[in-house]
Amino acid sequence: MASFVPSGELVERVCAGEINAIARLLTRAEQGSEECRPALDEIYRRAGRAHVVGITGVPGSGKSTLVAALAKTIRQSGRRVAIIAIDPSSPFTGGSILGDRIRMNDLTGDPGVFVRSMATRGALGGLARGTLEAVDILDAAGFEVVIIETVGIGQGEVDIVRASHTTVVVSAPGLGDDIQAIKAGVLEIADIHVVSKCDRPDANKTIIDLKAMLGIGLALSHNQGWAVPVLATSAPRGEGVAELLDAMLRHRAALEANGGIGARRRLIAERRVLKAAEALIADRFERHRGGRVADLLGGVTGRRMSPHAAAVELLNEIRMED
Amino acid sequence: MASFVPSGELVERVCAGEINAIARLLTRAEQGSEECRPALDEIYRRAGRAHVVGITGVPGSGKSTLVAALAKTIRQSGRRVAIIAIDPSSPFTGGSILGDRIRMNDLTGDPGVFVRSMATRGALGGLARGTLEAVDILDAAGFEVVIIETVGIGQGEVDIVRASHTTVVVSAPGLGDDIQAIKAGVLEIADIHVVSKCDRPDANKTIIDLKAMLGIGLALSHNQGWAVPVLATSAPRGEGVAELLDAMLRHRAALEANGGIGARRRLIAERRVLKAAEALIADRFERHRGGRVADLLGGVTGRRMSPHAAAVELLNEIRMED
Numbered sequence: 001m002a003s004f005v006p007s008g009e010l011v012e013r014v015c016a017g018e019i020n021a022i023a024r025l026l027t028r029a030e031q032g033s034e035e036c037r038p039a040l041d042e043i044y045r046r047a048g049r050a051h052v053v054g055i056t057g058v059p060g061s062g063k064s065t066l067v068a069a070l071a072k073t074i075r076q077s078g079r080r081v082a083i084i085a086i087d088p089s090s091p092f093t094g095g096s097i098l099g100d101r102i103r104m105n106d107l108t109g110d111p112g113v114f115v116r117s118m119a120t121r122g123a124l125g126g127l128a129r130g131t132l133e134a135v136d137i138l139d140a141a142g143f144e145v146v147i148i149e150t151v152g153i154g155q156g157e158v159d160i161v162r163a164s165h166t167t168v169v170v171s172a173p174g175l176g177d178d179i180q181a182i183k184a185g186v187l188e189i190a191d192i193h194v195v196s197k198c199d200r201p202d203a204n205k206t207i208i209d210l211k212a213m214l215g216i217g218l219a220l221s222h223n224q225g226w227a228v229p230v231l232a233t234s235a236p237r238g239e240g241v242a243e244l245l246d247a248m249l250r251h252r253a254a255l256e257a258n259g260g261i262g263a264r265r266r267l268i269a270e271r272r273v274l275k276a277a278e279a280l281i282a283d284r285f286e287r288h289r290g291g292r293v294a295d296l297l298g299g300v301t302g303r304r305m306s307p308h309a310a311a312v313e314l315l316n317e318i319r320m321e322d
Numbered sequence: 323m324a325s326f327v328p329s330g331e332l333v334e335r336v337c338a339g340e341i342n343a344i345a346r347l348l349t350r351a352e353q354g355s356e357e358c359r360p361a362l363d364e365i366y367r368r369a370g371r372a373h374v375v376g377i378t379g380v381p382g383s384g385k386s387t388l389v390a391a392l393a394k395t396i397r398q399s400g401r402r403v404a405i406i407a408i409d410p411s412s413p414f415t416g417g418s419i420l421g422d423r424i425r426m427n428d429l430t431g432d433p434g435v436f437v438r439s440m441a442t443r444g445a446l447g448g449l450a451r452g453t454l455e456a457v458d459i460l461d462a463a464g465f466e467v468v469i470i471e472t473v474g475i476g477q478g479e480v481d482i483v484r485a486s487h488t489t490v491v492v493s494a495p496g497l498g499d500d501i502q503a504i505k506a507g508v509l510e511i512a513d514i515h516v517v518s519k520c521d522r523p524d525a526n527k528t529i530i531d532l533k534a535m536l537g538i539g540l541a542l543s544h545n546q547g548w549a550v551p552v553l554a555t556s557a558p559r560g561e562g563v564a565e566l567l568d569a570m571l572r573h574r575a576a577l578e579a580n581g582g583i584g585a586r587r588r589l590i591a592e593r594r595v596l597k598a599a600e601a602l603i604a605d606r607f608e609r610h611r612g613g614r615v616a617d618l619l620g621g622v623t624g625r626r627m628s629p630h631a632a633a634v635e636l637l638n639e640i641r642m643e644d
Contacts, residue, residue, distance in 0.1 A: 041628035048625045132629075262623075269622040269629065276633035277603050285596060300591040301584075303370045306363040307454075307591065311598035 007039035015046060017142050019111065025137050026116055030130035032279075040133050043140045050139035050146045051252050054160035056189075057170030062196040062235060066170060066244075067149050069235040073245050074145055075112055082114040082138035084131060086150045114138060132163055132272055145248075160189075162271040165264050166251045168244070170194045173206040190228060192247045198232035198240065207232060225258040226251060285314070292317050329361035337368060339464050341433065347459050348438055352452035354601075362455050365462045372461035372468045373574050376482035378511075379492030384518040384557060388492060388566075389471050391557040395567050396467055397434055404436040404460035406453060408472040436460060454485055454594055467570075482511075484593040487586050488573045490566070492516045493532060495524040512550055514569045520554035520562065529554060547580040548573060607636070614639050 005013075005024065013021030025043070028036040055070075057063045067083060074081040118131055131148065138146045150160050160167060169190035174197075193214070195207050210230055229247050233240030255261040285293055296313060299305035327335075327346065335343035347365070350358040377392075379385045389405060396403040440453055453470065460468045472482050482489060491512035496519075515536070517529050532552050551569050555562030577583040607615055618635060621627035 037630060041631055044628040044630075045625050265623045266619060269619050272629035273618065273622060273632045273636060274604060274607060276629045277607075277636055278600050280630075280633055280637060281599050281603065282596060285599075296595065297588060297591050300595060301587045303367050306366040307594035307598045308359060308366075308602075309363055310595045311602055314595060314599055315602060 007036040008042075010036075011039050011042050011046075011140075014043065014137055014141050019114070022114065022137060022141050023116075026130070026134055029133040029137065030118060032129055040136065043133075044136045047136040047139035050135070050143055051166065051248070052135055052139070052146050052148070052164045053248055054148045054150070054164030054167045055170065056150045056160050056167070057194075057196075058172070061170045061172040063149060063170050065235040066194065066196055066233060066241070067147060069233075069238060069241045070244060071113055071115075071147070073241045075110060077245065079144040080112040080114075080142060081145045081147065082141075082143035083116070083147045083149060084134050084138070085115065085117045086131065086148065087117050087119050114141075114143065132275070135163065159271075162267055164268075165255060165261065166191050166248050168192045168194055168248070170196050171206060171210060172196050173198075173200045173202040191226065191251050192244070193228060193230040194240075194244060195230065195232050196235060199234045199237060203232060225260070226254050281315075288317070329358040330364075332358075333361050333364050333368075333462075336365065336459055336463050341436070344436065344459060344463050345438075348452070348456055351455040351459065352440060354451055362458065365455070365458045369458040369461035372457070372465055373488065373570070374457055374461070374468050374470065374486045375570055376470045376472070376486030376489045377492065378472045378482050378489070379516075379518075380494070383492045383494040385471060385492050387557040388516065388518055388555060388563070389469060391555075391560060391563045392566060393435055393437075393469070395563045397432060399567065401466040402434040402436075402464060403467045403469065404463075404465035405438070405469045405471060406456050406460070407437065407439045408453065408470065409439050409441050436463075436465060454597070457485065481593075484589055486590075487577060487583065488513050488570050490514045490516055490570070492518050493528060494518050495520075495522045495528040513548065513573050514566070515550060515552040516562075516566060517552065517554050518557060521556045521559060525554060547582070548576050603637075610639070 005021075007025070007028065010021050010025045010028075014025055025036065025039065029040060055063060055067055064085070067085075071081050071083060116134065118129075118134065135146050135148065148160055148163060167189050169192075171193065173195065193210055195203055195210060197203060198207075207230055214228060214230070231240050231243050231247060233244060235241065252261075255264060293314070296305070296310040300307055300310050327343075329347070329350065332343050332347045332350075336347050347358065347361065351362060377385060377389055386407070389407075393403050393405060438456065440451075440456065457468050457470065470482055470485060489511050491514075493515065495517065515532055517525055517532060519525060520529075529552055536550060536552070553562050553565050553569060555566060557563065574583075577586060615636070618627070618632040622629050622632050
């Protein structure tokens with residue numbers, strides 16, 4: 001059925017868990033279409049029950065395989081699970097780089113699992129446009145666990161921690177020292193560490209190194225009242241995956257028990273309001289590109305006016321206008 | 323001398339090329355102190371002559387060694403060169419991860435070279451706070467070439483292309499396939515490709531692979547009128563470095579000849595105005611954190627109001643206030 005469905009009607013169907021409606025609203029959210037804004041606002045108000053789990057790690061760490069195994073284990077525990085897989089994509093063409101690979105074959109056909117790839121399209125930070133709204137949609141649709149899986153090294157992971165209740169960082173044995181050094185910067189965002197490919201002979205060294213690094217940084221950890229576990233997994237063999245699910249659930253329970261969940265929710269809310277404000281500014285910038293924005297950009301390009309001064313004027317212009 | 327120097331006085335001393343003044347204004351820009359804003363605005367208006375070169379590549383590609391060799395070659399050509407080395411840093415502690423390593427020992431003592439490390443501190447994208455202002459300062463101080471060196475894989479590199487006239491992407495033989503796949507996303511941002519460590523036996527394969535990938539993407543390239551070269555270097559041996567400088571200069575000349583430089587400048591200006599607007603919003607958010615912002619965040623956390631609706635109100639509040 002290709003006929004147009006008003007977004008308002010989609011909300012009810014999403015909340016009833018209709019897969020077609022979910023897919024359709026996800027597409028609209030990803031496109032950033034203004035017309036679905038009231039629907040997304042309503043979805044946001046109805047969401048808030050799901051356990052949002054961010055899973056990140058360096059390329060080559062076997063994240064996707066682990067996520068597939070984890071989804072299977074979550075299903076076996078009777079929970080519904082949705083996965084948002086963020087794909088790096090070309091900033092110029094918008095084409096997805098990893099999106100075409102087949103993911104999680106043996107989960108297809110199960111209505112309790114929903115998988116969606118989203119391309120970053122050059123968005124700054126690790127998340128694609130519409131990712132946060134996608135979490136809301138899947139949350140409102142009744143998925144008890146929503147997993148955001150990102151590819152990346154570096155600062156992008158910060159975005160994931162600001163969107164998740166529980167953050168899992170996946171490491172793998174045998175990756176280069178340079179990469180591990182970079183990764184040191186994201187070690188402390190983890191609520192749970194996983195060393196994947198633990199069937200490899202050098203896995204033990206990685207686990208020991210990781211525990212040593214964590215020992216150094218522990219006093220600085222933002223996880224008061226939660227001892228960050230280091231788990232070993234071998235996804236193809238299914239080893240350690242049940243333990244990972246258990247750790248996720250224990251982390252969530254600990255957040256509820258020590259009040260940490262409130263702090264996480266405030267952090268997420270704060271980040272999202274700022275992101276939404278940035279999106280509003282960018283939209284208005286585009287809308288006035290032919291007019292006042294062109295004047296300001298001319299001034300900046302010609303060095304008559306600094307970018308900061310132009311930004312102040314831009315925000316003032318917006319004031320007078322709507 | 324630890325006494326306070328007014329930022330206005332610093333401007334004149336920066337433009338006269340005084341190293342102490344440059345270092346001091348860079349520190350103020352990095353701290354984001356509001357009091358130096360007029361000085362930075364003035365610096366921006368006086369800048370605009372330097373050739374800004376972004377150099378990026380995966381960890382382990384030997385970027386830093388290459389940049390040191392390149393700086394030496396630039397000096398030998400009689401030009402002054404400044405290097406801004408972006409270090410990944412902890413988003414929570416702000417500590418620099420790579421900043422303590424000694425860089426470019428044999429360049430110290432030469433007043434025609436200036437090196438500054440800047441930590442990203444969890445900033446989104448690949449650039450640290452104050453990086454763009456640092457480019458202005460070094461440009462206004464008379465450095466003919468300003469190099470921004472970033473560590474990163476993924477979307478961060480997009481930031482560098484939006485800040486540079488010429489973007490150099492460094493690859494190395496023997497890095498993992500996963501990393502190369504990620505890198506595919508940034509291949510097309512390059513104006514110049516470098517394959518480092520060309521003394522290694524597998525370097526030739528990397529060069530051939532790269533040329534093949536470029537061949538596929540060539541029609542999509544944003545470099546009209548410029549055939550992107552693939553250069554082989556061995557920085558410790560000094561091989562290929564003069565060719566890299568030559569390619570940088572030819573690229574700049576091509577941009578001047580085909581009018582591309584104007585498009586680059588507009589792209590940079592646009593990005594900077596948007597970034598400055600985002601910084602203004604974030605500052606105001608912080609300033610009102612105890613008041614209206616707290617109400618809005620309460621509404622979002624409590625799911626009574628969507629982040630988008632709160633952002634609209636936030637922008638409206640700012641309107642009425644100043």
